[in-house]
Amino acid sequence: MGYGDTTVVKNIDLEIPAGQITALVGPNGCGKSTLLKAFARILKPTTGHVTLQGQPMTSYATRDVATRLAILPQGPVAPEGLTVTELVAQGRFPHQTLFRQWSPGDRDAVERAMRLTDLEDFADRPVHSLSGGQRQRCWLAMVLAQDTPLLLLDEPTTFLDLKVQVDLMALLSRIVHEDGRTMVLVLHELNLAAAFADRIVMMRDGEIVAQGTGAEVICPEELRAVFDLRSDVIADPVTGRPVCLPRTSNHVATPIIAAAAE
Amino acid sequence: MNATRTICAATGFWLCLGGVVLAFLWHVSVGAKAIPLGTVWQAITAPQDGVFDHVVVRDLRMPRAIFALSVGAALSVAGALMQGVTRNPLAEPGILGLMAGATFAVIIGIGWFGLAGTAYVPLFAAIGALIGAVLVWTIASAAPGGATPLTLILSGAAVGGFLYAVESAAILLNEDTFRNFRVWLSGSLAGRDMATYLWALPWFIGGLIAALLIAHQITALAMGEETAAGLGVDTFKIKVAALGAVVVLTAAAVSVAGPLGFVGLVIPHLVRLFVGSDYRLIVPFSAIVGAGYVTLVDIAARVVLAPIEISTGIVTTMLGAPMFIWLVRVKL
Numbered sequence A: 001m002g003y004g005d006t007t008v009v010k011n012i013d014l015e016i017p018a019g020q021i022t023a024l025v026g027p028n029g030c031g032k033s034t035l036l037k038a039f040a041r042i043l044k045p046t047t048g049h050v051t052l053q054g055q056p057m058t059s060y061a062t063r064d065v066a067t068r069l070a071i072l073p074q075g076p077v078a079p080e081g082l083t084v085t086e087l088v089a090q091g092r093f094p095h096q097t098l099f100r101q102w103s104p105g106d107r108d109a110v111e112r113a114m115r116l117t118d119l120e121d122f123a124d125r126p127v128h129s130l131s132g133g134q135r136q137r138c139w140l141a142m143v144l145a146q147d148t149p150l151l152l153l154d155e156p157t158t159f160l161d162l163k164v165q166v167d168l169m170a171l172l173s174r175i176v177h178e179d180g181r182t183m184v185l186v187l188h189e190l191n192l193a194a195a196f197a198d199r200i201v202m203m204r205d206g207e208i209v210a211q212g213t214g215a216e217v218i219c220p221e222e223l224r225a226v227f228d229l230r231s232d233v234i235a236d237p238v239t240g241r242p243v244c245l246p247r248t249s250n251h252v253a254t255p256i257i258a259a260a261a262e
Numbered sequence B: 001m002n003a004t005r006t007i008c009a010a011t012g013f014w015l016c017l018g019g020v021v022l023a024f025l026w027h028v029s030v031g032a033k034a035i036p037l038g039t040v041w042q043a044i045t046a047p048q049d050g051v052f053d054h055v056v057v058r059d060l061r062m063p064r065a066i067f068a069l070s071v072g073a074a075l076s077v078a079g080a081l082m083q084g085v086t087r088n089p090l091a092e093p094g095i096l097g098l099m100a101g102a103t104f105a106v107i108i109g110i111g112w113f114g115l116a117g118t119a120y121v122p123l124f125a126a127i128g129a130l131i132g133a134v135l136v137w138t139i140a141s142a143a144p145g146g147a148t149p150l151t152l153i154l155s156g157a158a159v160g161g162f163l164y165a166v167e168s169a170a171i172l173l174n175e176d177t178f179r180n181f182r183v184w185l186s187g188s189l190a191g192r193d194m195a196t197y198l199w200a201l202p203w204f205i206g207g208l209i210a211a212l213l214i215a216h217q218i219t220a221l222a223m224g225e226e227t228a229a230g231l232g233v234d235t236f237k238i239k240v241a242a243l244g245a246v247v248v249l250t251a252a253a254v255s256v257a258g259p260l261g262f263v264g265l266v267i268p269h270l271v272r273l274f275v276g277s278d279y280r281l282i283v284p285f286s287a288i289v290g291a292g293y294v295t296l297v298d299i300a301a302r303v304v305l306a307p308i309e310i311s312t313g314i315v316t317t318m319l320g321a322p323m324f325i326w327l328v329r330v331k332l
Helices: A032-039 A062-068 A084-090 A104-116 A132-145 A162-179 A190-196 A220-227 B003-029 B037-045 B052-086 B098-113 B120-142 B149-173 B181-185 B194-221 B225-230 B235-257 B263-275 B279-303 B312-331
Strands: A021-025 A069-072 A150-154 A182-186 A199-204 A207-212 A231-235 A242-246
Touching: A021 A032, A021 A162, A021 A190, A032 A069, A032 A150, A032 A182, A062 A069, A069 A132, A069 B225, A084 A104, A084 A132, A104 A132, A132 A150, A132 A162, A150 A162, A162 A182, A162 A190, A190 A242, A199 A220, A207 A220, A220 A231, B003 B037, B003 B052, B003 B263, B003 B279, B037 B052, B052 B194, B052 B235, B052 B263, B052 B279, B098 B120, B098 B149, B098 B181, B098 B235, B120 B149, B120 B194, B120 B235, B149 B181, B194 B225, B194 B235, B194 B279, B225 B235, B263 B279, B263 B312, B279 B312
Parallel strands: A021 A182, A021 A199, A069 A150, A150 A182
Antiparallel strands: A199 A207, A231 A242
């Protein structure tokens, strides 16, 4: 699968288990977003096929797919002036028809999504007036309102502060494990994947290099093979999950600029 | 949309509609001889054959007011659809070559094939609009960086300028045929015949209905193609449908009034200030507000320098150009 004549992802045979968070990780341009788009039938594979609940993706109508899986693309932009509630309500699109535009079920789903993402106080604010983390929660609420068993998120934590990243990941984990949904994430931040994902799929040059639990795949050998990264891996003293510590050749560098004050 | 918003939107819609009715009546009452609103109302509701004012209202003034309403609605809705689908705040039939293409095709159709007042006028205009749009888009795509709002505007200006030059030359070479088209070429509702309007009417209606039907999908498309696809929108199908609606609406408007610049730019932005980003509201409100706007502009065109009449297109351009400059500064 790829764009135009360029093949980005090849030799793939991947199954996503239900009820878990699967994280796709790998260096920039390794094809993780492309693979996610293929799952969401935004890209059609040139050879091979994608199946959803055992049926070929092509056998579903566009709208039917959207009631089974939701995708949050990378860096989405809300049209100016759209309020939080209006954005979240867009998630109900696949459940609506020309003659049944808005039902009590739609309202409940929107309210529930906004409660889960803690957005009730912002309901009538324009989306573009919010901070990056709040905005990301709005988009998350939109795909949650879509009320699908499968959620696909492309780099949901990019450009967010560390604290906001962690809060968001904890929220995603809660949604999956308490709500019984399935989630596939493309993640940049390896340690976030290690801390929150049930399964990690490592990709390089469009192919899957390793997959398994964090403890199985996060190790210095794999990280060198996938990222060309020298690193040590230690266990988080609290959770026991692996944590990657990158190493460079010169451990101590002279600061180029420094400040001190009493 | 929750209940309060629905009520607000409905109230706003009826208020705007009331405003349009008033603009319509005012439009009809103004002219070489002012006709009191009461007489206008009588002429519409209970016309009497012998009364001169009633004949003036029904045969001369009302058609022109109806042209103004239709053209304003069509161009505003076309602009709104274009801005939504392309996420380009400066998209508009006049700027992106559709209007120039339609105008050119109509000139060809009338000058070479003698099609004035026939069913072929809107058809020629539609083919011209489509070719104009494709031409502008192709040229912009070939530019470094591809079809961005800026390259599209430049390409639109080049195509529009070129077609206008060819039209002017054609008119100079064939002054007798085009005697009446000088004015039409600058966008005018004066002296248009009912036959042309009636042939364009199905195009107006079809285009507006199509726009209302796809409005919900346009809202999703305005959030980006991948988001829309994720929500279950068949993005290719909707883009083709939107292009079709825009071409049809532009063709109908140009057939009747010639090129009226900037209407499709000004009205949707104005409407968005009040109704937000939901195209289920933007499309109907653009239709209503656009209809009222062109009607008012046409009143101004007739009374400001009375007894001399300015082309309606000159007034829409004078009002729209500052808006265009403002949008370039704020949004590009």
